[in-house]
Amino acid sequence: MTEQMKIPVNNINEHQTQPPLLEIKSLKKYFPIQQGFFKRVVGHVKAVDDVSLYVNEGETLGLVGESGCGKTTTGRCILKAITPSSGEIWFNDPDMGRVNVNELEHEQLVQVRRNMRMIFQDPYASLNPRMTLQDIVGAPLRAMKIAKGKELEDRVAEMLRRVGLRPEYMRRYPHAFSGGQRQRIGLARALAPNPKFLVCDEPVSALDVSVQAQILNLLQELQEEMGLTYLFVAHDLSVVAHISERVAVMYVGKMVEMAPTQELFMTPKHPYTEALMSAIPRPDPTPREKRIILTGEVANPANPPSGCYFHPRCAYVEDICKTKEPVYEEISPGHYVKCHRAAELKLSGVMNLA
Amino acid sequence: MPANNVIAEIKNLHTNFYLREGVARAVAGVNLTLEKGRTLGIVGESGCGKSVTAHSLMQLVPSPGKIEEGEILFYPPGSTTEVIEIHKLEPNSKEMRAIRGNQISMVFQEPMTSMLPVRTVGAQIMEAIILHQQVSKAEARTRAIEILSRVKLPNADRIVDTYPFQLSGGMRQRAVIAMALSCNPNLLIADEPTTALDVTTEAQILDLLRALQQDFDMGIMYITHNLGVIAEIADDVAVMYMGKVVEQTDTSSLFFKPLHPYTQALLRSIPQLDDVMARTGKNKRLETIKGMVPDPYRILPGCVFHPRCPQFMEGICDQIAPEIIEVEPDHIVRCHLYTAPAEAHTAKDARL
Numbered sequence: 001m002t003e004q005m006k007i008p009v010n011n012i013n014e015h016q017t018q019p020p021l022l023e024i025k026s027l028k029k030y031f032p033i034q035q036g037f038f039k040r041v042v043g044h045v046k047a048v049d050d051v052s053l054y055v056n057e058g059e060t061l062g063l064v065g066e067s068g069c070g071k072t073t074t075g076r077c078i079l080k081a082i083t084p085s086s087g088e089i090w091f092n093d094p095d096m097g098r099v100n101v102n103e104l105e106h107e108q109l110v111q112v113r114r115n116m117r118m119i120f121q122d123p124y125a126s127l128n129p130r131m132t133l134q135d136i137v138g139a140p141l142r143a144m145k146i147a148k149g150k151e152l153e154d155r156v157a158e159m160l161r162r163v164g165l166r167p168e169y170m171r172r173y174p175h176a177f178s179g180g181q182r183q184r185i186g187l188a189r190a191l192a193p194n195p196k197f198l199v200c201d202e203p204v205s206a207l208d209v210s211v212q213a214q215i216l217n218l219l220q221e222l223q224e225e226m227g228l229t230y231l232f233v234a235h236d237l238s239v240v241a242h243i244s245e246r247v248a249v250m251y252v253g254k255m256v257e258m259a260p261t262q263e264l265f266m267t268p269k270h271p272y273t274e275a276l277m278s279a280i281p282r283p284d285p286t287p288r289e290k291r292i293i294l295t296g297e298v299a300n301p302a303n304p305p306s307g308c309y310f311h312p313r314c315a316y317v318e319d320i321c322k323t324k325e326p327v328y329e330e331i332s333p334g335h336y337v338k339c340h341r342a343a344e345l346k347l348s349g350v351m352n353l354a
Numbered sequence: 355m356p357a358n359n360v361i362a363e364i365k366n367l368h369t370n371f372y373l374r375e376g377v378a379r380a381v382a383g384v385n386l387t388l389e390k391g392r393t394l395g396i397v398g399e400s401g402c403g404k405s406v407t408a409h410s411l412m413q414l415v416p417s418p419g420k421i422e423e424g425e426i427l428f429y430p431p432g433s434t435t436e437v438i439e440i441h442k443l444e445p446n447s448k449e450m451r452a453i454r455g456n457q458i459s460m461v462f463q464e465p466m467t468s469m470l471p472v473r474t475v476g477a478q479i480m481e482a483i484i485l486h487q488q489v490s491k492a493e494a495r496t497r498a499i500e501i502l503s504r505v506k507l508p509n510a511d512r513i514v515d516t517y518p519f520q521l522s523g524g525m526r527q528r529a530v531i532a533m534a535l536s537c538n539p540n541l542l543i544a545d546e547p548t549t550a551l552d553v554t555t556e557a558q559i560l561d562l563l564r565a566l567q568q569d570f571d572m573g574i575m576y577i578t579h580n581l582g583v584i585a586e587i588a589d590d591v592a593v594m595y596m597g598k599v600v601e602q603t604d605t606s607s608l609f610f611k612p613l614h615p616y617t618q619a620l621l622r623s624i625p626q627l628d629d630v631m632a633r634t635g636k637n638k639r640l641e642t643i644k645g646m647v648p649d650p651y652r653i654l655p656g657c658v659f660h661p662r663c664p665q666f667m668e669g670i671c672d673q674i675a676p677e678i679i680e681v682e683p684d685h686i687v688r689c690h691l692y693t694a695p696a697e698a699h700t701a702k703d704a705r706l
Contacts, residue, residue: 066552066553066554066555067523067552178646179400180646208399208400208579208647209399209579209581209620209623209624210399210619210620210623210642210643210646211399211646212623212624213623213624213640213641213642213643214642216625216640217639217640217642220639235552235553237553237627238582238624238625238626238627238630239625241625241627241630241631242625242630242640243625261630262630262631265627265630265631266631275554276553276554278557279553279554279556279557280553280582280627281553281556281557281560281580281582281583281585281586282582282585282586282627283581283582283584283585283609283621283624283626284585284609285585285586285605285606285609286606291557293557293558293561294554294557294558297522297524297525298522298552350627350631351628351631
């Protein structure tokens with residue numbers, strides 16, 4: 001097999017503390033708004049606006065937020081599937097060492113994408129209906145010139161087995177499979193080049209609950225077996241809490257809070273996180289004492305409010321929030337928050353709301 | 355004649371789809387009762403027949419599908435004797451059209467596609483009002499604005515002239531709800547109305563539906579696959595699997611004392627926040643239901659859940675179809691575990 005050809009660059013011993021596998025520094029992605037015949041740029045949609053985060057090796061970082069908050073765009077920028085407007089994406093590639101994905105040229109990018117891969121939300125739209133499973137799962141291997149012929153076939157069979165599908169299915173087309181099975185196929189394709197890091201973009205939100213549990217378990221098993229690291233983008237907070245060691249919350253293109261899962265859910269420091277926690281529908285009909293229902297709408301990323309983007313909907317708003325943008329800072333070890341009043345506010349987590 | 359607060363009854367409903375691959379029995383013997391001022395939640399995985407049940411009630415089953423057997427009875431308010439037999443009405447008959455959108459109305463899953471993109475929100479709401487109530491256009495517009503503000507849309511007098519694409523997902527879903535409520539329905543069918551929305555917006559919409567139910571005293575049939583949403587909104591719950599109601603009871607009994615193995619398995623397969631918050635170290639695995647939903651063309655002998663059931667009893671479950679058993683008052687279940695009273699089975703708490 002081909003992994004033997006590559007000897008991972010092992011510079012971990014040089015560091016006392018291991019650097020994060022992935023580190024993003026002030027990532028920005030602005031989409032221009034064009035108008036008129038000459039496509040004059042009249043403004044920008046700030047889909048991702050100054051996002052910084054890190055993912056340690058072997059962990060799962062959950063990325064949550066409402067639709068349109070830029071979580072998918074962040075995921076795509078990490079692989080440079082769309083080119084970021086600015087920012088640094090530092091990735092510890094086992095072959096190439098620490099690289100800034102945003103500055104890589106095409107050939108190196110193909111290289112780095114052996115180690116960072118993506119799985120998608122819609123298991124129906126993300127598989128080409130005219131390709132057999134062998135073509136789909138083998139595609140990255142062929143494109144990256146990792147394997148061909150008999151070796152490729154063996155590798156595909158191995159991948160299918162790993163994700164819980166029978167290798168005999170190799171000659172079939174995606175239409176013969178159910179949603180959950182298709183998601184397994186997508187996973188086999190992503191894992192075929194034996195990557196380190198996986199961006200999972202809402203991988204279970206299109207699935208039924210019983211199938212969702214199967215796929216979540218599979219993701220956890222594969223993580224342990226193959227030493228994978230996940231960035232898990234989702235809007236279902238219970239699922240994110242279940243699978244992630246740490247969780248990052250985005251609001252209108254900005255990172256508002258990042259903390260270890262239990263800390264974030266039990267003692268949130270940002271009012272938006274608190275509102276999110278309170279909105280989680282829970283399979284428990286016991287009435288809750290207190291529930292925060294946000295008023296108003298999510299801010300428009302093309303024309304965001306002044307100061308803190310959340311201030312028009314925030315229950316704890318003060319004058320400073322309307323004019324000055326808060327800084328995203330570490331308030332306790334590993335707990336980052338972007339709020340003027342983070343230190344003084346006593347916010348409720350999921351447990352106090354129950 | 356049933357009790358006064360019953361709005362509609364579904365009795366032994368069978369709806370089949372005649373496809374090239376065979377006959378898909380989407381709804382195979384469903385009994386449901388809808389009451390005034392109460393919410394009946396219907397949960398199940400995709401393909402279990404929950405939406406087809408709702409569509410049957412509205413006579414909106416699309417073409418290869420047909421209501422094959424059973425009765426759908428609608429009791430119009432204000433009359434104690436009148437019964438409308440919906441199952442006998444033609445889908446496009448005058449009588450059916452007089453009920454649909456007027457006394458029974460529906461909110462669909464996808465707020466993007468349930469409104470016409472080329473007409474304003476107001477025009478679409480006014481259309482229903484003018485059709486069902488003899489009012490002038492100006493009067494209809496006033497009512498449209500009124501109903502838009504009832505669903506808590508800000509600046510209703512401005513929103514009335516906007517097009518659906520100018521509104522956000524949550525606002526559009528409010529507008530769709532306004533449209534459904536425009537003729538003061540007695541029964542509102544909500545088919546996954548919040549599935550496409552974010553949690554914070556979902557919380558707003560659920561809150562709104564609860565408030566509107568009190569104001570209008572209407573019955574709601576709420577269809578979803580999300581057990582969390584069911585716990586929030588429903589008074590009673592019916593769990594469907596393969597076209598059958600396998601368990602039905604009030605919401606707290608269902609969550610705290612589920613009887614059917616399928617309900618128990620469903621409840622265990624969703625991540626529980628309490629567990630996550632209490633855990634130390636690496637997260638544990640979720641429990642799964644083995645296998646998957648069988649294809650709808652097959653007729654399984656015995657219980658429909660037997661190939662996946664953890665408490666499968668050979669010779670019984672795969673041979674005899676279980677009947678509906680009322681294990682406790684108002685708690686019915688379709689399972690052989692509860693047939694023999696001698697082997698009285700104490701249901702385990704699914705939240706273990």
